[in-house]
Amino acid sequence: MAQTSPQQLAPPRSRAARRGSSRRVLGLAPGWWFTAPALAIVTLFFLVPALASFVLSVTDFDIYALADLRNLRFVGLDNFRRILVGEQSELFWTALGNTCFFVFVGGPLSVAVSLGFALLLEAKLTRYKGALRVVFFAPVVTTLVAVSITWRYLYDVRGGLMNHALESFGIEPVNWLGDPHWAMPAIILMAVWKNFGYNMVILLAGMQSIPDELYEAASLDGAGSWRRFWHVTLPALGPTFAFVGVTTMIGYFQLFAEPYVMTRGGPENSTYSLVLLMYEEGFRWWRLGAASAVAVVLFAITLVAAFGQLALQRRAAA
Amino acid sequence: MNRIVRALVHNGLLWGLALVVLTPLAWTVKASFLPAGSAMTIAAPADEAPRDAVGFTLDNYRQLFSRLNLGRYFANSVLVSTAITAISLALNSMAGYAFAKLRFRGRDGLFKCLLAALVVPLQAAMLPLFLMLKQLGVINTYWAVIIPSMATIYGIFLVRQYALSIPDSLLDAARVDGAGEGRIFWTVVLPLLKPVLATLGVFTFLAAWNDFMWPLVVLTGNDAQTLPVALAILSGEHVQDVELMMAGSVVTVLPALFLFAILQRQLIGGIMMGSVKG
Amino acid sequence: MTRCRQPDDRRLRRPQRAWCACLALLAAACSGCAPSESSQQTIQFWAIGAEGERVAPLVEQFHRLHPNVRVEIQQIPWTAAHEKLLTAFAGDSLPDVCQLGNTWIAEFSAIGALQDLSERVGPDRTVAPQQFFPGVWESNIVDGVPYGVPWYVDTRVLFYRTDLLAAAGFDAPPRHWDEWLEAMRAVQRRQAPGGHALLMPTNEWEQPVIFGMQTGAEMLRDDGRFGDFSGKRFGRAFDFYVDIFEEGLAPKISNTLVTNIWQQFERGEFVFCITGPWNIDQFRRRLSPSMEGKWATAPLPGPDGEYPGTSMAGGCSLVLFQSSPRQDAAWQLIEFLTRPEQQVEFFAASGNLPSNRAAWDSPQLADDPYLEAFRVQLEATRPLPRVPEWEQIAAKVWVAGEAAINGRVQPAEALAELDDQVDAILVKRRWMLAQHALGEAE
Structure with a gap:
C-alpha cells in the first residue's frame, strides 16, 4: 500500500525530489522520521493530557483516590455544577470576574501603553533608538517571580517606593495590596510594566512596514501629525493590532504567578484568578476532578477568544 | 531653534520614561546590597532618624549561597534550561524542516491539527500530565520539567516558517549528489536555519529559565528545584527579609538580562520577524 | 473510624516502571552521584x-x-x-x-x-x-x-509592650475579654496615626479559632460530618474577633503585608500580638537592646470567668x-x-x-521569664478538630473572617456561608464514613 503512493499519480515536481521523499525506512517516508520525535512528545505530553482532563473532570479524583483508586467515583457533571452554580460557585465566579477584569482592563491598557511607547520611539526626533528599545524591552525578559517579589515591596504601605512617590506629590498613601479595590489594579500596573515592551516591539515592526509614501501623501494633503496617526498609522496597523490584542488577552487569561507570589489571591479573594483556582484545587488540595473542571472552562474560554481572533483577522483582511 | 527644543523635550521624555521603567530593577539591586532591615525605612516617620545608616554589604549574597543553598538552585536552573533548549532545538528544527520541505502523506493535515492545538492552554494539560509523570516515576526529578518541554508546537511552527524560504533546488542538488536525508539536514539545512535557531534558542532558554507554574507543581523537594520556585517559596518564609529576597531576585534575573544583553538582536529581531510573518 | 480503607493491592499505587527503564536510567545519571549501597x-x-x-x-x-x-x-x-x-x-x-x-x-x-x-x-x-x-x-x-x-x-499567647501598656494605665496583662478591650482602647487613644493596639493579620485562622475554643465552640458536628461555625458559641467569638477590627484596634492587613514586625513592635506601632513560642527567640534577637524589659508574654485572656483562656494545642x-x-x-x-x-x-x-x-x-x-506564660498556657489547651480536611477548613475560616472584617457581609452571614463551604469540603468524608459503616454492617 505504501508503495503505490498517490504522489506517483500526481505529476512529479522534479525527479530528484521524488527520489528524496521515496527513500523510505521501515516503509515510512523520511518526513515521518523527522517529525516523529517532536510529534510524539507533543502528543504524549500535551495533547493526550489535555484531552484526559475532560475525563478527569467527570470524576471526583482526590487525595483519597490517589491513595486508593477504589475511592474514585464517576460524578458526571457534578464538578461543573459545583463550580458554576453550587458550593464553589462564589469562588469560581469571583476568580472568573477578577481574571476578566485583568484581561479586559489590563490587556487594552498594556496594548495602549505599548502603542504609546512605539509611537514615541518611532518618531523622527528620537536619538539612540536601539538603546531605548533595549531598555524598554528589559522587563520582558526578567523572571516574573523575582519581579513580583520586588513589586510586593514597592507596594508596601509604609516603606514602599510607590507610596513614597505618591507622598512627594502630596497624595495620600494607598494600601496597594491590602485593599481589595486596589490589589488588582496594582497587579495590572505591574503586568503593564512587565509586558509592554513585547507588544511595543511587534507594533514597531508593524509601523516600519508601513510604506513612507503613505505618510508623504498625507503630508502633501496637509495632514498634521495627529491626523497622520489617525488616518494612516492606525488603519495600517489594523491586523497587527488584532494579533497583539488577542494574543495578549489569551496570555492574560493565564494570570497566576503574580497573585501567587504577591497576594496569594487576597485580600478577600480580590486577586484570585482562574488559574490560581485550578492550581489550588488541583495541586494544593488535590481535588483533581474539580480542578479539571476549571481547566475545561479555561480551555473553553481560550477557544472562544481564539475564534474571536479568527473572526477579527477575517474582517481585517476583508 | 523650535526644532531643537522639541527634540530635547522629546528625548528628555523618552529617557525620563526609561528611568521610570528601570526604577524597579534599580531598586532591587540597591536593596540587595543594604544591611538587613534598612531597605524599607525610607518612609520612617519624620521625627525619627533612620535606624541604620545606609550602608553597603555583601552579606545578603553570602547568606543566600551559604545558608539558603541558592547555588544549588542556580545550578538546577542552568541544567534544566540548557537541557530543554538543546533537546527542543533539535526536535523542533527536525520537525519544522520536515513540515516545510519534505513531502509525506498527511503532512498538511497534520500541520493544520498542530496549529489548531496551539489554542489549547498549557494549564489544561497539567493535571493529567502530573498523573502520567507520576506513573513514570519522574516527579521531583529534572525530567519532570524537561520532558514536557522537549518539543513545542510554537517552536515547530517558527522553524517551519523560516525553512519555507530554503530553496528546493539546494536540497535537490544535494539529493542528486546522493546525500541521505539525514546528511542533507545536518550539512545543508541546519547551517541555513542558524538565524531562526538562535532566536528560538534564546526564546526557549528564557522561557525555561523564567518558567514557574509547572516546576512549582512537579519539583517537591529541594534537590531539583529551579531558581524561581525556590525564590517564591523562600519569599513566603522570609517576607521580613527584604534585602535577602532582593539579592535572590538579582541572582535570578541577572542571567536572563545578561543573555538578553548579548543576544538582544536575535530576540527582538525574532519577535519582529515572527509577527510580520505570523 | 475516620480512616479510609488501606490499599491491599499495592499495584494500584506502584507505577509500572519497566517500560521506561531508559528514562529512569537517564534520570539517575542526571541526578548526580548517589552514594554506593554498602552498609551505610x-x-x-x-x-x-x-x-x-x-x-x-x-x-x-x-x-x-x-x-x-x-x-x-x-x-x-x-x-x-x-x-x-x-x-x-x-x-x-x-x-x-x-x-x-x-x-x-x-x-x-x-x-x-x-x-x-x-x-x-x-x-x-x-x-x-x-x-x-x-x-x-x-x-x-x-x-x-x-x-x-x-x-x-x-501554643499561642499574648506578646505585649509592658511600657506602653503601663503608660495607658494598665500594670498587668488583661485577664478577660472586657478588660482586654478596655486596655486596647486605652492604648489606641495614645497611638499616633497608623499605629494600632493589636496586630492580628487577617489571613491567619488561628486567632478566630482560638477565640472559638475559648467560648467552647466545637466547630464541627456529627463526628466531623458537618460544619458548626454558625452555632451560637462560635458566633460570639467571631463577633469579638470582627469587632476588634471594626473598632480600629487592629489594622485590616494580611501577614504578606507585614514587612517588619520587629521594627513595628519596637516603634510601638502595635502593643499586643497573639503569637507562638518561636517569636521569643526572634524578638530577643531582632529587637534592639534598649527594648529589654519593655515587652513580656502572658497567657491569653478568657471570655468570662476562667483565666487563662483556652489556647490551641x-x-x-x-x-x-x-x-x-x-x-x-x-x-x-x-x-x-x-x-x-x-x-x-x-x-x-x-x-x-x-x-x-x-x-x-x-x-x-x-x-526563662518569657516561658512562664507558655507553661501556664499549656495547661489550658484544646486540640483542633482531627479530621483530614481540617487544613482546607482552616483556610476557609480566615476568608470568612476577612469578608466580615472588610464589611462585605455581616458576620452571621459570613459564618453561614462558611458552614456551607465546610459541608461541601466534607462531602467525600461523609460518603467514606457511610461506605465504612456499610462495610462494617456486611
Whole structure:
C-alpha cells in the first residue's frame, strides 16, 4: 500500500525530489522520521493530557483516590455544577470576574501603553533608538517571580517606593495590596510594566512596514501629525493590532504567578484568578476532578477568544 | 531653534520614561546590597532618624549561597534550561524542516491539527500530565520539567516558517549528489536555519529559565528545584527579609538580562520577524 | 473510624516502571552521584522552616552515635509545607522521616501515607506515652493508632509592650475579654496615626479559632460530618474577633503585608500580638537592646470567668512514612530527637518548646521569664478538630473572617456561608464514613 503512493499519480515536481521523499525506512517516508520525535512528545505530553482532563473532570479524583483508586467515583457533571452554580460557585465566579477584569482592563491598557511607547520611539526626533528599545524591552525578559517579589515591596504601605512617590506629590498613601479595590489594579500596573515592551516591539515592526509614501501623501494633503496617526498609522496597523490584542488577552487569561507570589489571591479573594483556582484545587488540595473542571472552562474560554481572533483577522483582511 | 527644543523635550521624555521603567530593577539591586532591615525605612516617620545608616554589604549574597543553598538552585536552573533548549532545538528544527520541505502523506493535515492545538492552554494539560509523570516515576526529578518541554508546537511552527524560504533546488542538488536525508539536514539545512535557531534558542532558554507554574507543581523537594520556585517559596518564609529576597531576585534575573544583553538582536529581531510573518 | 480503607493491592499505587527503564536510567545519571549501597544508609529527613537549620547540630551528634546512618536534611518552608508534602505523596517522592504539624496527622494517616507506630512505642519502650504532655500525645493518635511522636509543642499567647501598656494605665496583662478591650482602647487613644493596639493579620485562622475554643465552640458536628461555625458559641467569638477590627484596634492587613514586625513592635506601632513560642527567640534577637524589659508574654485572656483562656494545642511531631524502606534507621533518629537532653538542646537552638516533660525541668527552661506564660498556657489547651480536611477548613475560616472584617457581609452571614463551604469540603468524608459503616454492617 505504501508503495503505490498517490504522489506517483500526481505529476512529479522534479525527479530528484521524488527520489528524496521515496527513500523510505521501515516503509515510512523520511518526513515521518523527522517529525516523529517532536510529534510524539507533543502528543504524549500535551495533547493526550489535555484531552484526559475532560475525563478527569467527570470524576471526583482526590487525595483519597490517589491513595486508593477504589475511592474514585464517576460524578458526571457534578464538578461543573459545583463550580458554576453550587458550593464553589462564589469562588469560581469571583476568580472568573477578577481574571476578566485583568484581561479586559489590563490587556487594552498594556496594548495602549505599548502603542504609546512605539509611537514615541518611532518618531523622527528620537536619538539612540536601539538603546531605548533595549531598555524598554528589559522587563520582558526578567523572571516574573523575582519581579513580583520586588513589586510586593514597592507596594508596601509604609516603606514602599510607590507610596513614597505618591507622598512627594502630596497624595495620600494607598494600601496597594491590602485593599481589595486596589490589589488588582496594582497587579495590572505591574503586568503593564512587565509586558509592554513585547507588544511595543511587534507594533514597531508593524509601523516600519508601513510604506513612507503613505505618510508623504498625507503630508502633501496637509495632514498634521495627529491626523497622520489617525488616518494612516492606525488603519495600517489594523491586523497587527488584532494579533497583539488577542494574543495578549489569551496570555492574560493565564494570570497566576503574580497573585501567587504577591497576594496569594487576597485580600478577600480580590486577586484570585482562574488559574490560581485550578492550581489550588488541583495541586494544593488535590481535588483533581474539580480542578479539571476549571481547566475545561479555561480551555473553553481560550477557544472562544481564539475564534474571536479568527473572526477579527477575517474582517481585517476583508 | 523650535526644532531643537522639541527634540530635547522629546528625548528628555523618552529617557525620563526609561528611568521610570528601570526604577524597579534599580531598586532591587540597591536593596540587595543594604544591611538587613534598612531597605524599607525610607518612609520612617519624620521625627525619627533612620535606624541604620545606609550602608553597603555583601552579606545578603553570602547568606543566600551559604545558608539558603541558592547555588544549588542556580545550578538546577542552568541544567534544566540548557537541557530543554538543546533537546527542543533539535526536535523542533527536525520537525519544522520536515513540515516545510519534505513531502509525506498527511503532512498538511497534520500541520493544520498542530496549529489548531496551539489554542489549547498549557494549564489544561497539567493535571493529567502530573498523573502520567507520576506513573513514570519522574516527579521531583529534572525530567519532570524537561520532558514536557522537549518539543513545542510554537517552536515547530517558527522553524517551519523560516525553512519555507530554503530553496528546493539546494536540497535537490544535494539529493542528486546522493546525500541521505539525514546528511542533507545536518550539512545543508541546519547551517541555513542558524538565524531562526538562535532566536528560538534564546526564546526557549528564557522561557525555561523564567518558567514557574509547572516546576512549582512537579519539583517537591529541594534537590531539583529551579531558581524561581525556590525564590517564591523562600519569599513566603522570609517576607521580613527584604534585602535577602532582593539579592535572590538579582541572582535570578541577572542571567536572563545578561543573555538578553548579548543576544538582544536575535530576540527582538525574532519577535519582529515572527509577527510580520505570523 | 475516620480512616479510609488501606490499599491491599499495592499495584494500584506502584507505577509500572519497566517500560521506561531508559528514562529512569537517564534520570539517575542526571541526578548526580548517589552514594554506593554498602552498609551505610542514607535517610531523608524533611524539616519545616527554620527547624531544618536548627536541627543540624543535633543531626551531627546523631551521626557520631550512629556512624552507619547518614541523615540528609531538607528544609521546606512553612508556607508551602502542606502542599509540598501532599505533592510528594502524590508523586511517590516522600522522604523517610518528616516533621509534621500535628493537625495534619489525621489527613496523612487517612491517605495511608503514615507508618503505624504501635510496634515501636509503649509504656516500657524508649519512646513512651507518659513522657509527653498528654494532650499533645493524644493529637498524634487516630482511631487508637499512634502515627507520630511529639517533637515540640506550640501554643499561642499574648506578646505585649509592658511600657506602653503601663503608660495607658494598665500594670498587668488583661485577664478577660472586657478588660482586654478596655486596655486596647486605652492604648489606641495614645497611638499616633497608623499605629494600632493589636496586630492580628487577617489571613491567619488561628486567632478566630482560638477565640472559638475559648467560648467552647466545637466547630464541627456529627463526628466531623458537618460544619458548626454558625452555632451560637462560635458566633460570639467571631463577633469579638470582627469587632476588634471594626473598632480600629487592629489594622485590616494580611501577614504578606507585614514587612517588619520587629521594627513595628519596637516603634510601638502595635502593643499586643497573639503569637507562638518561636517569636521569643526572634524578638530577643531582632529587637534592639534598649527594648529589654519593655515587652513580656502572658497567657491569653478568657471570655468570662476562667483565666487563662483556652489556647490551641499545636506543635509538630516526627513521623515515619509507609513508603520508606529505611524505617529502622529513621526510627533511631526519632528516638534520638525526642530524648530530654536533645530536646533541651533543640530548645536552646530553636526556641521550640520541648514535648518531653522531663526537659522542662532543666534550668534553661525553668528560669526563662518569657516561658512562664507558655507553661501556664499549656495547661489550658484544646486540640483542633482531627479530621483530614481540617487544613482546607482552616483556610476557609480566615476568608470568612476577612469578608466580615472588610464589611462585605455581616458576620452571621459570613459564618453561614462558611458552614456551607465546610459541608461541601466534607462531602467525600461523609460518603467514606457511610461506605465504612456499610462495610462494617456486611
